[in-house]
Amino acid sequence: MAGAVALLTLIISVLLTAFAWPSVRSSVHDIPLAVVGPAPAADRVSASLAERMPDAFAVTEVADTATAERLIRDREVYGAIDVSAGPPRVMIASAASAPVAQALQGVATALARAQAPAGSPAVAVRDVVALPADDPRGAGLAAGALPLVMGGLLAAALLTSLVRGTGRRVTGALAFAVTGGLAMAAILQFWLGSLDGAYLANAGAVALTIAATALTVLGLESLLGAAGLGAGAAVMMLIGNPFAGTSTAPEMLPGWSGALGQLLPPGAGGHLLRSTAFFDGHDAARSLTVLTAWVVLGAALCLISGVRARGRSGATISATVAPSPSPSPSTAAA
Template sequence: MSNAITTPAVTPWHATIRTAVLASVAVLIVLLAFLWPSYTSKVKDLPIVVAGPTAATAQLTQALSATGAFEITAGTDRAAAVTAIEKREAYGAIVTGRTGIEVLTASAASPVAAQALTGVSQKLAAQAAEQAKASGQAAPAVTTTDIVPFGEKDPRGSNLAVAGLPLAMGGMLGGVLVSLLVTGHKRRLGAVAAYAVVGGLALAAVLGPWLHVLTGSYLGAAAIIGSALFATAALIVGLHGLIGQPGIAIGAVITLFLGNPLSGMSLPKEFLPWHWGEIGQFFVPGASGTLLRLESYFPNASMTHGWLVLAAWSLVGVAMLWFGPRRDDEGMRHEHPSAAQVTA
């Protein structure tokens, strides 16, 4: 009997270099995926309302439209402008009246948009002061009011924006673990559903009652988070059942490198180039992030689109899991052993 020790084959240099190059390309793609949206974004097409008498708002509307930064809708009065903001039809408003000008912002909709409107308020105040100095009359008052602010524990909304990435990674992690550790399509579906329920309740407790990042209903937030976890995990598990191990990588790319950067959690979707902001709302991170924002701060806004997006991704994932050709590859071997295994 030979006691010789087999030495593992050494990786050839060309394969080593190829691996290093592929790893470098991968990290470059990751960097671009996360930096590109913010780097190429600019203040443009921001929906706002300009309300007040036509004679008083015509010149203001023309001046704001010329900048290309705003998409303006005419409003009748302050109440109409507030309603548009609360329904997420506008990020803010400029209301003119006899006593002066009031700029309405909604920092909970987007701190960046609120900052842009605050800049407009400051310019209007400076112009009013110059005109008053030239005419010798008192300058009209220019005030700024935050209609929908963030909660006291997260006044700048930074925690809500940061929460988007862990939620996306959470759904992806659950899908990967279920794909690798659970066999049989029924058991995988059960594991994904259980993960969504437990994870939704746990993450909502952290973001809500514990850290107060979310200020709305705890159960409402848990339902949104759980649905997002289910949609992402089901997609990855379904792709794994459809095409095997490459499906995990494809699911990660869809979720982390496409959906998350385009989600609009940090920037208004209107600021992204081309139509990428709108496209991002058809991915799970964009839909779930918008739903969480609406549930916490804009209860009067419609949530139909977000729920439909989560439902669609969930159905696609479940369909691939249920009918995929690899749905029970491992499970069948464990649950129905071959004749040789039985007689062994």
């Protein structure tokens, strides 16, 4: 009993740490940001940002507003502060990250007040890539992160329990990825209004994420049994989901956790879905590569397991049908 209590205490502590630590310790750091204006003015803004919020922004200085807007639409920066004419103006992309957009508005307001301390100037804000009107806070996309992970895990668990044969399980996982992607994208886009963009592209992003998760866990289970199933579920749920940064931004997560999350299916899938839904597929190449690599890895693990199983089966059959030794002459005469 004491051992069971200790194990349960450890499990609940790990769960709390995995899900609470990224949220509690999240902050603005190394956020890509453009500053628009002549070099002297842009340098002053960059210096002011570095003084007020050290290491908060990775600043790219550009000469004109059009260039900054292109960088935002290409997902190279999260927003821009424009000081090319008069008080600071801010361009945001709430579809990239609502918390980052809010932080940028606060920074621009502070800069404007520093320039005109006597008044309280209103900062002009333009949302270059806005969230849908039906879901202006991006709640649907944030809430959809967990079902994306759970869909792949449930597929692996059910297929392992109900379907025999590695090939049938892989086929079932791929079929469910397609139908699950179509269903989830339809709910988010047509019912909840949380997604824009092309429906089939959004469904493809969801399907690829489910396939990456399901095939990886299936492959681990096929090689290691229940231990592989548990290990795959732990990696996807306790590391991949909290470190995905879907509700905020990977750059807001503490330390190395955001970068790690983007290398796992939940983080890569959330990033890919934002790209297809709001940015016409820009900055999707890395996420596509990560998800495809996990799909290939899972399929390779399943293939290796199938080859091993066939080898063991062939060896068993050979041993079963092997001819018995011929009797010796003396035994036959007797």
